[in-house]
Each structure stands twice: as structure tokens, then as C-alpha cells.
Amino acid sequence: MTDIFAFALGTTRNDAAGAPLDCFFPAPIMSPEPEVVAAIAAHFKPGVTSVSCETARAYAAATGTTANGTTTALIESDMALTAVVLHEDTPITSTQEAYLKLHLLSHRLALPNTLNLGDIFGHLPNVAWTSEGPCHIQEMAAAQLAALRAGRNLEVFSVDKFPKMTNYVIPPGVRIADASRIRLGAFLGDGTTVMHEGLVNFNAGALGPNMVEGRISQGVIIGAHTDLGGSSSTMGTLSGGGAITISIGEHCLIGANAGTGIPLGDRCTIEAGLYITAGTPVSQLDEFGGITLRKARELAGADDLLFIRNGQTGRVECRPNRKAIELNTQLHKHN
């Protein structure tokens, strides 16, 4: 019997031609125990399959506690179900598989940058996400007219390949002030608050606890107790950014309107309004008054650095960071 990399049972919504628009997997699993592997193998074919309720019930009976309440309710609901069985973490070959991997990330079963998301853009349809559910772009005109005639307001929230996370997964212990800015596939650790100006792409995230008022680009991870100030930026690799994948360690503060194009270690601060790119010349000041000129990329990943732009000389400077940022406990203790 082969291993199972990931498995989920859920529902698929299709367009008029029967092509999948999205999937909802309430309780995906990764690397299950041998007895679960056996039950999956006994009931489901590899890849994506439509599943009868009888099959789903038989699987649930065989695994017992594996299925959570939602999955059980799903099975009892007599809706058409979709099973996805992945034996290996290979590039994505279907919409359902893409949704499974995005769910794994948002359910905190996999960290960003640990899944093979190859060709994900090619397997996610561009969908109009409306108040009546996902709708194929070509079917929108008819849907708008039908709503108009019936006196309903059809609200179009987004036109995108990726849906928003909270319609599929609400991880415990988080606050998200504006859910339209968190894509499915974001990883939000326990104790994370994302304010209205925060933004988290798929395959990116905050390990928690964190206060996120800035943008976490695709591939970027920020460590525990790190704070992204309002409109702060973590440079991505997809568009305009460089080739370095950014990560930020623990107890860092990226100030409001600041940004970084280099990875940072622990206890680093970038002052409000300063953007450090990989090529920025940085004057590093040591504790004895010495100054060394470096490219910012040479400082990538280092701990205990404070970056400022000197207000008298305009010089970008880096000093030992004497005061690590303490997140406001009042804000965090009630997550």
C-alpha cells in the first residue's frame, strides 16, 4: 500500500458546462496514519472523484473519529461529494487539487513554501465571486439579468482565480478586520490579528501571534511576535521584486509605510517610512562608532538590527537594535 500525501472530502460548485468553480473541504488531512491510509485506499480512487453518499458513509464508519463534525454533517447531507486523494506532492493538475492544497495551508496543516504549487495559476479558473456564489465570467451577464428581474441585488465581490479564505476556513484564534484581503491559501497562526490594511496572499503567512497591518506577499512568512505596520511591504518575487524569498524572524517591527526587500532575522526594526531593497547601500554602525558600508543583501537574515534613514544626512543606517518590539498585550490577549 502506497502512502497518502493528502486527502479531503468535500463539495464542488460547477459552472453551467460542469467545470469546477471552487471546492469546499471542511477537514482535509495530510500524511494520515496507516489505518486511515487503508480506509482511504479501500473507498476512493487516486486523484479527483465524485463520491456517493454510501461510499462516504462507509469511509466515515471505517475511520471513526477522523472525520470532524462538519465532514460527518456533509456526509449526512446527501449532497454530491468530491474526494481528492493525492499520493504525492506533485505539480497541480486540477482545480480540485489546487483547492485541496490551498485548504491545507489555511488549515495550518502545511507551512508556506512547503507544498508543490506548480501550475496553480493554470488550474484555477478566473471566477466572478458574487453574493450568489461563484459564477463563470461568461455566465455573469445572464446572472445579472436574472437577479435584476427578480429584484435581487447581485453583488460582485471579486473577479479572481483565488477566493477569500474566510468563506472556506476560519482558523481558530485569529481576527481579520477585512476578509476580502486574505486569500485562501494564507496561513494565519494562532493569535494573529490582521487589521483592515493587512493583506495576506496565498502560500504566505504569519506564524502567530502577530499584528498584521501590512502586506504579506506570496511566499513570505513572518515569525512570532512580529508586527507589520500599516501599509508596510514585504517584497514579493512575482512582480517587480527580486529573486530572494523574504522571511522575517521573531519580535521584528516593520514600521508603517516601510518595507523590506531582504529577509530579516529576529528582533529587527525598520523605522516607519523606510524601504530597504536588496541593493540599498547601508552604513552599518557598530557600538564603538565604526562604520561599514554594505549592500542591504549582505545583511539578509541577520538578527538585532535597527534600520533608519538619518534625518540629518539622508543616509540609510543600521545599528544594533537595543529595544525589541513588544506587541501590545491588551490587543493580543483577547484574540
Added chain:
Amino acid sequence: MTDIFAFALGTTRNDAAGAPLDCFFPAPIMSPEPEVVAAIAAHFKPGVTSVSCETARAYAAATGTTANGTTTALIESDMALTAVVLHEDTPITSTQEAYLKLHLLSHRLALPNTLNLGDIFGHLPNVAWTSEGPCHIQEMAAAQLAALRAGRNLEVFSVDKFPKMTNYVIPPGVRIADASRIRLGAFLGDGTTVMHEGLVNFNAGALGPNMVEGRISQGVIIGAHTDLGGSSSTMGTLSGGGAITISIGEHCLIGANAGTGIPLGDRCTIEAGLYITAGTPVSQLDEFGGITLRKARELAGADDLLFIRNGQTGRVECRPNRKAIELNTQLHKHN
């Protein structure tokens, strides 16, 4: 008979266990006249109580014009009502009380920083705000499944302690391009336009008229005819900011992508892209060519200052502001 600090009659939505999720108070009042105090005292107990329609009608009859149309309609609606009677402005002890105070701010009955909001985080539950109303986080899985089975789309707009203002209060004379960015408890004065990039936290606001395309952090107030450019930042005290509560006077302009960590007086300008923090060394130029080096915090609250970063020297400079910003009248006259 004791005084009454604040009073409201409204509705409460509860979770499955009967705990309050939110309250809607269409016409809260503060420091009422003696005859209203008498009517309140005659019909309602102090604190939070459930109220019968008979009681509410008797109160409405006793006060006559005090109740506005919505309150009257509410009373006539035969819905279960909630009364909140506060004799003093003490720290918050219940969800209903928190909602009353947030309503007072958004109804412009109290200015930011004038109410005791102590322990508000502790008394606001973290709620999933959905297209079907507020939902306890633990009840979301069941709600999602029920919607799915019924073919409805359950949209989750936010997962937060604070709801958005416009679902409860739309103050007259404002425009709000993206309502998801204004929390209940924001104070928006008459003639205020908040563009899509604007953001106003609870206990914060714009006295009006104003053009807000930047972020007004908790505790921050901006004066009349002041303009916050796109993505501009007013540093808060909760997370990463300092201990100084920021306020900005009248006829100021904080440029796009600029920010301030110090309070400003009237007729001040910070040029686009410049962030002034309390510790920024600022070279103050007087009209006779003299230069004085100051920390920005020494300039806190001063009038008629123009802050720039010199493009030749990188030095942060402050000069007398010869041209106060005039807000575009075309934009404002149609509020």
C-alpha cells in the same frame, strides 16, 4: 434622582447559547434633560435589561418627541428590545454597554477620547460577520454547511470584535467609498469623505469637512479642512507607535504615503512620502535663513509648518508653511 450619562433602546442579536453578538441602537442619547431622566428612571432598571414592548411604549408615550422615527418603529415592531441605562461613564462591563458607547461616537454624541472605553476588548466577542448576520466562530461550520445545503452563498466579511459602522450608523453628510474600513465607534463629522484607501478605527475620527484617503488610528482626531493623502499614516499608540496620542489641527495636508508620529497644529503640511516620527531630527529653517536642529517631538502641536525631506541633501527640514491647503470645493460641496 441620579443623573443619566447615556441611554439607548435597541435590539440585540445573540449566539446559540444566548450570549450577545451585537446591538443596534438607532437613537442613543447622552445626558438627557430632567424629564427624560425621570421617564427613563420610571421605566427601566440601571444597566442592561430586556424590555417588553409595553414598557417601551409607555416610555415612548412619556417622553414624546425624544424617540425618533426609527425608535418608534422599533417599539411598534414587537421585537424583543434591549435597554441600556448608564448612570456614569465607567469602564465597560458588558457587550451591550460597549455597543452603546460605540454608537455614541458614531452618532457624533461624543468626541473620540472623551468616553471611558476601559476593557472594551474584553467585552466584545470575536464574531464572524456574515451575509446572514453575526455568527459565533464556533457556530460557523454549521452555518456554512446549512447555507451550502440550501444553495445559499454564505459570505464572511470579517472576523473581528468590532463591526463596521455603516451597518449601524450612517451619519448625515458623509461619503464612505469602502465601508469595510470604518469601524463602529468612528466619528465622521459632517462633510467628510473617506475614499477607498481611507480607514478609521473606533474612538478616532475626522471633525469634518475632511478628505480622508489615509489611516486614522485609534485615538487620533483630525480637524476641519484637513486632508489625509492616500495611504498616509497617523501613528497609533496600540502597536508599534509611541505613547503620544496624535491629533492633527485644521487645514493640514498629510501627503500621499506620508505619516506622522507627532501631533500637528493648524495649517501644517507633510510632503508626500515623508514620515515624521517623534525622534526624527528636524532642521528647522526660519525666514531669515537660520537653522535650528530639533527632535520632531519638540515641534508637536505647532502651527504653520511645512515638513519636507530635501532632495539634494536628504535632510528632513521644516519651514514656515506659506500655503495652507485648500480642499477641492467641487469634491466637498456635494457631500
Added chain:
Amino acid sequence: MTDIFAFALGTTRNDAAGAPLDCFFPAPIMSPEPEVVAAIAAHFKPGVTSVSCETARAYAAATGTTANGTTTALIESDMALTAVVLHEDTPITSTQEAYLKLHLLSHRLALPNTLNLGDIFGHLPNVAWTSEGPCHIQEMAAAQLAALRAGRNLEVFSVDKFPKMTNYVIPPGVRIADASRIRLGAFLGDGTTVMHEGLVNFNAGALGPNMVEGRISQGVIIGAHTDLGGSSSTMGTLSGGGAITISIGEHCLIGANAGTGIPLGDRCTIEAGLYITAGTPVSQLDEFGGITLRKARELAGADDLLFIRNGQTGRVECRPNRKAIELNTQLHKHN
């Protein structure tokens, strides 16, 4: 027979007093061929008129293929219809005319800055855009109460003169991560992706293909293959900006948190975090080591420029741009 500048057939939603709140025109046309001009003239009066289904059917029969599927369906729907016939592009005199012009822009029938939008603010009512459709501000209290009594959640998305584009027009070949940030009247060319932090005002746009993670202010146009980084700013002329209307050529990159107050030609780059205003003194470096000091406005519209702030001297510099930005093809090919 006079010419016809623009024509549309659609629906109008009114407030309780019968005043128009919005219009939906599924297939507006501009400068039609003579035979269509004749058919319009034969069936509709100039300006805004209510139209019977018989008239609409007779017009559709006369023009045949002019009406697209949605218009035909609209005509067959027996809904009350609105016709708008404009002989000339004069200042706006009605809500319906304003909506027609905004539709023309979003349907890509007219480029930004080519239509007479005079007095548009005066003819667009300030509307509460809710989950149950547009609602007059004065009618909101009653609408909220009615929803509450019926157990429905009334979501208020925005309070504004301009609605969001996607509820009226979804141009082909675009992705829009957060539709609340694109106003009706935005022009989004084929192949344009607007990420969550992107924002496009009315009478503004991207010719496509583009990656937009910044703000396109009213009147601003960006050329093909130009990339606006996260939170980047194009200075508008309405509020706080100067008198110069900004445009950006092709193959430019405005870095994250950067901004421009001058128009740019082709293949220009502004580094992340740098804001160029018209008055910024810029040291222009040529390829032979020469330096010329200029005001940024003298460089307006020039090609092949790279703007940075020197990290050692704080000086704003401009050099020949050796590397034009190539947009990530993976991101764009699946639009």
C-alpha cells in the same frame, strides 16, 4: 439627421420619491453607423426617456445585431426600460447620462479624459449601496428596521456617489482581487490584474496588460506592461495634488510604497519607497558621470529614467534606466 454621440438602453433603480439611484446599461454604444442612428432617431427621443417594451422591441428588430444578448434579454424581460440618447458630448445634466458615460469608460468604448464629465458630482446622488441594492440615505433607517424585523442582514457596502464597476461591467480578460476598490467609470484594458491593494477611480485606468497593486487616481492612465507596486501612488489633481494630470507610459515600474507627481514616459522606474513630486530637486546623472540638477517637473514625460534616493547621501537621483521591467509572464498569461 443629426449624429449620435452615445446611446444606451437599460434599467433604472429609483428611490421612494421616484428619483434615479443608478442605471444598468448592458451594451452602450458610441458613434453608431448611420443605419443605427436612423433606428435610434425613429424610436427614441433625445435625452433620457422611459421606454415601453414595444418600442424597445421595434428598435431591436430594426437594428438586428446591434443589440447583444443581454440587451435582447432585457427587452424580452418586460421590465421598465430607460433610453438615453446623447447627440453631443456636453456637460452632464442627469443621473442617467452620468451612468451612460461611466459605462462607456468601463466598457472600453472611451478612454479616460476623452469624455465631458462636467458636473458629474452634481448629478450623482449619494447612495447607500447595500446587499439589497442602492438605497436613498434618508430611507436607510426604515430599510434597516425592515430587514431586522424580517431576520435579514442588511449589509451596507459603501455610501458614495459612485458604485463599484463589477456590479455593472466586467470587462473581458481582467482579474480584480477586491472589487470594492474599482469605481464604475474605471477603464481596465485586456490583461489587467488589479490586486487587493490596487485602486482605480472613475475616468482613470490601465490600458493593459498591467499589474496594478497601487492607486490610479482620477484622470490618470498607465500604459501597457506597466506595473504599479503595492500602495504606490499616482498623484491626482482633485485633492492635494498639483495641476498636472499624470500619465505613465509603457514598461514602467512604480515600486511598492513609491509615488509620482509627474507624468512618466516609457521604461521608467521609481524605486520602492521613493515619492517624486513636481518640485522635487533631482540630480540627473548621465552616462559619462555628469550631473545636472533639475526640478522633477522638467523630466515630465521623458523615457528611460530610473529614479532612486541615494542611500549614502539621501540625494534624489535619476539615471538612464538600463533594465526595463518585465512583467511576470506566469502571472499575466492566465488572465
